[in-house]
Amino acid sequence: MGVARRLIVQYRRALVVAVHLVLWTAALLLALALRFDFEIPSAYGTIVPRLLVASLAVRVLVHWRLGLFHGLWRYSGARDLRSLLWAATLSSIALMACWAFMSTGNFPRSVFALDWAFSILIVGGLRFSIRTIREVTLQNAMPQSSGKRRRILVIGAGDAGEMLMREIVRIYAKRYEPVGLLDDNAGKHGEHIHGVPVLGPISQVTELAAEKKIDEIIVAIPSLSGRQMRELLELCRPTGAQIRTLPGVDNLIDGSVTVSQLAEVNIEDLLRRVPVTLDAEAIGRSIQGRVVMVTGAGGSIGSELCRQVSRFNPKRLLLVEQAENSLFHIDRQLRAEHPSVDIVPFIADICDSRRLEEIFAAERPHVVFHAAAHKHVPLMEANPGEAIKNNVFGTRKVADLADRYGAEKFVMVSTDKAVNPTSIMGVSKRVAEMYVQALSQRSRTQFVTVRFGNVLGSAGSVVPLFREQIAKGGPVTVTHPEMQRYFMTIPEACQLVMQSGVMGKGGEIFVLDMGEPVKIVDLARDLIRLSGYSERDIEIEFTGMRPGEKLFEELAVDEESVDKTKHPKIYVGKFRPHALSELERAYESLHAVSNGSDVDAVKQAFKEIVPEYKGGVSMTLPPDEPPVPTERSSQSIVSTGDRPTPALA
Incomplete structure (x- = not known):
């Protein structure tokens, strides 16, 4: 079994091409049989092999050029279906053009249309069947959670919420019981996503969590800014439910959303910024x-x-x-x-x-x-x-x-x-x-x-130090109540x-x-709260500035x-x-x-x-009003939206 698996992995690409050749052959023969009522005239005996060779050659070239031999079928989705439609259409058009030059007699054009449809149905059907088998297998293999399933409420009924709900319903149904979604788009209220209702606006999270006996709240809005995430966390805190979230949209490289990406809300989420757009x-x-x-x-x-x-x-x-x-x-x-x-x-x-x-x-x-x-x-x-x-x-x-x-x-x-x-x-x-x-x-x-x-979380930086101090029961040491840093x-x-x-x-x-x-003391308070404590449980201690440090x-x-x-x-x-x-x-x-x-x-x-x-130590406080630059001024500011942030001193 191990040898066979290694051979499959080693020659996977060749195997994928071979399977496609078999499926396309079946599609063309089925198209011919259907066109001629399953009795192909003997006059076409020499034409069919030529047509088959031309069809396979054209389809292999087009599908290879579009990268359709590289995907994993168990992850097939709507994007793969669009690619299959596009590849089948291009290759059918190319085949008809080639055949027009190769053929010397009349040939039913309906064969090409039938071949196009069957190639999509057979190839697409196999891919999505493999995906369905995988999902059923995963769901059956998923261990039953001890006790009852966790009742979850998802905040965000957008694309991320839909993808997350789809995976939960199809694979993790034994572990989670999706109760509903919340979204501020009134047009979605009362609608259903994968059979789960959109219950109302996000502002109702406290009462709905109590009414529906929610165990876990999942924030499925990767585009939230740090400020919005802090506000949402405060809104959800009185529910007593566990709160988890997806990473920011800049970390969802391929745009996909899975249950494995869910994590406890952390300090990076509270300081989340507008995603970086790269060239x-x-x-x-x-x-x-x-x-x-x-x-x-x-x-x-x-x-x-x-x-x-x-x-x-x-x-x-x-x-x-x-x-x-x-x-x-x-x-x-x-x-x-x-x-x-x-x-x-x-x-x-x-x-x-x-x-x-x-x-x-x-x-x-x-x-x-x-x-x-x-x-x-x-x-x-x-x-x-x-x-x-x-x-x-x-x-x-x-x-x-x-x-x-x-x-x-x-x-x-x-x-x-x-x-x-x-x-x-x-x-x-x-x-x-x-x-x-x-x-x-x-x-x-x-x-x-x-x-x-x-940078948040770098080796030796303040966030790992605070986490270590919180884990030990405190105190969390901050050098000065006014110290600020960019993160x-x-x-x-x-x-x-x-x-x-x-x-x-x-x-x-x-x-x-x-x-x-960000004030370092505010960062410490956020980390204490995210760790499930209050400042009564974990004390903040001011130790004084160290040599070489600035406040700002x-x-x-x-x-x-x-x-x-x-x-x-x-x-x-x-x-x-x-x-x-x-x-x-x-x-x-x-x-x-x-x-x-x-x-x-x-x-x-x-x-x-x-x-x-x-x-030595600089005790300079940050300016209340950053200077506004003029053409001759050597000082400048960096604009970050509604208000200027001092960038030059």
Whole structure:
């Protein structure tokens, strides 16, 4: 059985084509038999084989070109039916045209019409029969839930709600009892979706949940913003029912919705933003068939960049990472999810010039995404020499090699902490930005920098820390009641990094629209509530700001103006250019203090390069009214809708 299964998997495509050939042969013979009352005249004895060969050849070519031999029949749906109709119609028209040139006598045209209809019925019937058998098998195999079925109420009677309800009714009927749906579209009230009624507007969720004895509420509106999700969660909370939701629409890559995607409402849902719209065609042109390198490939941003890049079929993906375990995990994951991509893992430290040069010389990457960096502010304050070695000189080494070996594009991942920096980490990233921009002035490589704020759920970030503290019973530690940060999800940040890389021509620093800043204390309160506790159960403790921290992060600097780009979430900032020769001299002073033993000397060396750097803790509060830019002003704002969000300081 195992051998047979392996052979089927190995030769699946050939088997699919063979099955189609048999079905199309049956369709044509049935069409001929029906046309001639099951007595095909002997005069057609030599014509039928010619017609059959022509029919099979044309149908194979058309169906192969349309990709209809690649789908999995057990997942056939309306889209597959449309594709079958289109392929059958095209191939029948092509067959009639070919036959008009090949045939020397009259031939009943009704045969072609019958053959068209039978090919759709037979092929489509087999595909949907396999899907039906699968669904029945899954439903029978689904274990009966202990006790009674869970009564569910679905919020959202749109496409996502319909797809979810269809799967529940067909496969998970033993586990769930769908009671109804809620939707604010009055035209849907009283209607039924897969036999389940639309009961009324969402505002009635509390009374309907009590009346119908609902165990679980499912939010099936992936397009909800974070603010709308917070409001809906507050509306549903008094019901006492378990609340689950689907991921945001930007994470539903193929638009499909399944029960397996349901999850408890989490903090990412409460901070959900408008989905990112990507120029997939332009990104594909820049990556497909190219050798792409990602430094820091095992980190939160680097690993997600690898996943995003893999979707666009690079010729080869180079994973450069100094942490062995992190590299092992992302390498294994990518190979499982993208078996067609040639993935090459390299254990390498970006501070190791010889190792880096070996990789560049052997692989000659076309595109480099530089995400390797030390990012923890307090740790870099305590270890400033490591920030110099890694963030400054490590970036310089990677950038110089990209230039020397003719990379087409170099995209550096930067941070909002590089703006008017108050920390060693922030100023080290600012110096790296300056070098990359200076190098772009004389290099054929297009050097681009992308700057954004905090990402939710990244390793060592505030959200995992809060979750760990809540799991231990508290307290949840917040440094200051007024501290604010910009947040976005890791996939969104990486998608915008890739988009910026495509848009950049060299020398730009792109600033991502981070939306509205969020108070860290509000984030802590939301996480406590989502974990099923109140502030009476889990205390919030204010510990005071740490060295190098600001209350409010910015996204650009005074010497910079931000212009809109063709992408609504990406802005471009133009800095005063720095001469590469000046920076190289300044780097000598940094190199002299790179052991980090004299912290004051390190800070002074940074201050000589970045005059706006102010070491120590900044207690600056966010402005109540962000400045409105004029044509001559060096300050700008990023518009995020009804009100401006400060982007420059």
